[in-house]
Amino acid sequence: MSWHGTEGTRIQKIISSLATQMAGEAIIQLLSAKFEAGWEHFLDAIVESDKVAINSSLSAQEIQLERERVAQQKEAMRQRAEQERQKNEAWERFYTPAQACELPESQARVDVYTAREARFRKEFEQLWAAGEFSQPRA
Structure with a gap:
């Protein structure tokens, strides 16, 4: 021990x-x-x-x-658990993957969707850290 x-x-x-x-x-x-x-x-x-x-x-x-x-x-x-729960709920409201992301037709599409999600995740993390969370821009 x-x-x-x-x-x-x-x-x-x-x-x-x-x-x-x-x-x-x-x-x-x-x-x-x-x-x-x-x-x-x-x-x-x-x-x-x-x-x-x-x-x-x-x-x-x-x-x-x-x-x-x-x-x-x-x-x-x-x-900490409550904050994590709130953050996860906020992420789900902030980012909804396009329906085409569910069943991508090629690896190139997978790469595009992954990059898109990463871009949104980065924006979300910055907004969350600043305490300024809002819905994504179109």
């Missing part, structure tokens, strides 16, 4: 404290598996483990700070 940096050190401290309280290896394996499955699942595991952590060597203040940090990370993840 590889843990890096100060985040890894904090995670190891939490896992060690939890392991002491819950008879060792079982909780380490659970949290390690959650960590390997992805941050969102790992963060959920930490939240679920808060009740156990209260009785561990972590202070109440450290536990509260960790809860707040986890809540902030989850909120940031939720906001």
